Amino acid sequence: xxxxxxxxxxxxxxxxxxxxxALAAQLAAVTHEVGRAPVAVMHVCGSHEQAIAKFGLRAxxxxxxxxxxxxxxxxxxxxxxxxxxxxxxxRQGARIATYGDMLRVPGTALSLADAxxxxxxxxxxxxxxxxxxxxxxxxxxxxxxxxGFETTAVATAAAVLAGTPxxxxxxxxxxxxxxxxxxxxxxxxxxxxxxxxxxHAATITGWGIFEHFVERHRLPVVVAGFEPLDILAGLVRxxxxxxxxxxxxxxxxxxxxxxxxxxxxxxMLWKVFRPVGGRWRGIAHIPNGNLRxxxxxxxxxxxxxxxxxxxxxxDEAPAGLVQHCICGEIMAGVRSPSDCRLFGKECIPDxxxxxxxxxxxxxxxxxxxxxxxxxxxxxP
Amino acid sequence: xxxxVPGRVLRVAGDVALVDFFGVRRDVxxxxxxxxxxxxxxxxxxxxxxxxxxxxEHIAETLALYETLLREAGDDMMAAxxxxxxxxxxxxxxxxx
Numbered sequence: 001x002x003x004x005x006x007x008x009x010x011x012x013x014x015x016x017x018x019x020x021x022a023l024a025a026q027l028a029a030v031t032h033e034v035g036r037a038p039v040a041v042m043h044v045c046g047s048h049e050q051a052i053a054k055f056g057l058r059a060x061x062x063x064x065x066x067x068x069x070x071x072x073x074x075x076x077x078x079x080x081x082x083x084x085x086x087x088x089x090x091r092q093g094a095r096i097a098t099y100g101d102m103l104r105v106p107g108t109a110l111s112l113a114d115a116x117x118x119x120x121x122x123x124x125x126x127x128x129x130x131x132x133x134x135x136x137x138x139x140x141x142x143x144x145x146x147x148g149f150e151t152t153a154v155a156t157a158a159a160v161l162a163g164t165p166x167x168x169x170x171x172x173x174x175x176x177x178x179x180x181x182x183x184x185x186x187x188x189x190x191x192x193x194x195x196x197x198x199x200h201a202a203t204i205t206g207w208g209i210f211e212h213f214v215e216r217h218r219l220p221v222v223v224a225g226f227e228p229l230d231i232l233a234g235l236v237r238x239x240x241x242x243x244x245x246x247x248x249x250x251x252x253x254x255x256x257x258x259x260x261x262x263x264x265x266x267x268m269l270w271k272v273f274r275p276v277g278g279r280w281r282g283i284a285h286i287p288n289g290n291l292r293x294x295x296x297x298x299x300x301x302x303x304x305x306x307x308x309x310x311x312x313x314x315d316e317a318p319a320g321l322v323q324h325c326i327c328g329e330i331m332a333g334v335r336s337p338s339d340c341r342l343f344g345k346e347c348i349p350d351x352x353x354x355x356x357x358x359x360x361x362x363x364x365x366x367x368x369x370x371x372x373x374x375x376x377x378x379x380p
Numbered sequence: 381x382x383x384x385v386p387g388r389v390l391r392v393a394g395d396v397a398l399v400d401f402f403g404v405r406r407d408v409x410x411x412x413x414x415x416x417x418x419x420x421x422x423x424x425x426x427x428x429x430x431x432x433x434x435x436x437e438h439i440a441e442t443l444a445l446y447e448t449l450l451r452e453a454g455d456d457m458m459a460a461x462x463x464x465x466x467x468x469x470x471x472x473x474x475x476x477x
Contacts, residue, residue, distance in 0.1 A: 127428030129428050151426050154431070203432050262431065265412045268412065
């Protein structure tokens with residue numbers, strides 16, 4: 001990486017209006033220099049969307065630049081049958097420990113919150129460590145419903161490797177980001193010309209992991225942090241690469257991300273998990289997109305320890321509104337929340353129809369919270 | 381869930397560090413971080429685990445975001461996520477605080 005960009009990335013100061021204006025102006029100039037409109041790029045991180053919405057960055061983006069939120073919310077892409085497995089296990093008497101965001105994610109018939117309301121024991125934890133502690137204090141079966149991308153999966157792996165009590169098991173719905181970027185890049189409708197990669201996932205994987213993607217798809221990738229100026233600087237660099245037709249990886253978050261990433265963490269991740277294909281809610285079947293426990297950890301795998309009775313749930317009629325939900329197309333970047341007939345009407349944070357309205361990292365929830373800022377560059 | 385939160389290491393005992401997050405002290409697991417961590421270092425916390433030792437020259441700018449977020453209103457989702465990540469380090473600390 002050239003030293004001048006390293007300097008640009010490291011010298012950024014939070015919310016310095018002068019620098020923000022300068023970067024926004026630079027972004028507009030570079031976008032104009034691409035010479036065609038609109039230019040569409042995608043980020044794959046709910047925290048990026050939160051920062052963009054919260055700090056009003058979308059209004060500072062040039063008219064001809066579309067910054068699309070991709071499938072970057074792990075809660076949103078947890079598939080319906082995965083939620084059903086958690087609900088079924090709760091009905092079968094297990095205590096389910098999971099991250100709070102998961103509670104209201106709709107299953108086929110019930111969410112975990114619904115299961116809790118009918119007497120299921122669902123415990124919200126902030127860390128897998130708390131789930132393990134819970135299991136140590138009881139003789140009940142405790143199932144950790146594990147969601148999140150690789151950064152969170154590493155924590156689950158570390159807990160497994162540190163040792164767990166015999167009544168503890170894991171229902172893994174962990175997901176792995178790099179394969180879904182391949183799928184989005186190959187979608188026939190896609191307009192995405194470059195990716196803004198999430199800094200904290202890259203802290204673990206390293207930015208080198210995107211080199212193969214760049215080679216295959218000839219699309220640039222820029223790793224960016226989460227401060228507003230991090231995002232603006234990352235977009236400037238990304239659009240420069242689009243303009244110059246340079247498919248390569250640039251790291252604009254050097255204070256946390258290296259080329260190799262955290263090798264110790266990667267070793268732990270792959271010692272405990274293996275990638276398998278599986279559905280991401282609303283998106284597609286993603287080859288190698290799901291993380292499941294390796295054979296050696298079968299005794300910790302809730303799917304092997306219990307017979308999970310899903311058929312009983314699927315006999316209950318699913319909600320009729322779900323068929324109108326376009327979360328999948330929103331996460332694939334081909335439509336926006338404002339294109340959804342349910343958004344802000346039948347589907348609100350207190351009564352979500354789709355998973356994107358549930359999580360604080362979901363596009364619909366973020367747009368609902370901060371105002372549905374229109375894509376200023378959306379062509380008529 | 382994915383937002384890392386930085387804190388300052390107060391002391392280290394085996395695989396666990398006592399870390400100060402803006403005045404709140406929590407235990408953080410050191411299983412994942414790939415560099416030695418010592419008192420005075422800053423680390424990035426994610427769901428109760430340190431995932432990165434933050435180079436000292438980058439500390440001020442990294443902390444600035446979170447300090448500002450923590451001052452924001454309670455219904456702010458990003459600030460709420462930061463708080464829950466601090467919570468992720470566990471309710472108890474080694475000295476029982």
